[in-house]
Amino acid sequence: MGKKTLITLIITIAILIIAAWVFASTYSAAREQYIDGHEESKKLALEKGKLSIIDTIETYNGQIKYHVISGENSSNEKVYVWVPQTKKKETVIVKKQSSGITEQQAIAKVNQVYNPENIVDVKLGMDEGIPIWEVKYRDKSERYTFDFVNFYNGEIIKHMAIKEEKQS
Structure with missing residues (x-):
């Protein structure tokens, strides 16, 4: 060499x-x-008596950033907890999972109304104080689309599509 x-x-x-x-x-x-902040949100949910068991925690970035925690309360009921990540100490929201629709029901609603090409992601979030399922997908026009499905009744409350510019 x-x-x-x-x-x-x-x-x-x-x-x-x-x-x-x-x-x-x-x-x-x-x-x-x-x-960032997941451990603090978990601690808050446990300390405040909101949860006794934590299954998952995800970050939702909307108008306000939330940590959404899935787990069980002290009565062994499945619940979701939304912990706002703001400077102001906003209220932690706790809802029984049975009080709203499931992820699969949110997807079914979007499929029924918009018939997307492929689902990209589904996660719980919060929009203007309303718990929502955010369903992201590509539609038939190749647009990246967001639907906010009301957690309580399954109605689509927002529909946003972003058209990508084609490079020539």
Whole structure:
């Protein structure tokens, strides 16, 4: 192996290591922002007597950022807890899962009304004080679409579609 080949190999390996490190750091920072505050929200839900068991916690980014926790209360009832992530201490909202529609029912409503090409994501959130299922999908026109389905009655309360500009 010649001297030039060895130098090229060392430089290539160094570039790959640096690229991997930059990618890992960026991913870690992005992921950290997503889960930032989850432990505090879990603690709040447990301390306030809202939950005795926590199953999942997700971040919902709407007009107000919420941590949405799924779990059980002290009566062993399945509940959802919405913990607002604002400077003002807004009210933590607790609802029995049985008081609203399921994720599958929200998807069925969107399928019935808009017949999407493919569902991208479904998550619980909050919009203007109303618990919602946010259903994200691609429609037949290739638009990225958001439907807010009312948690209580299954009605679609907002429908937003974003058309992507085609690159020529």
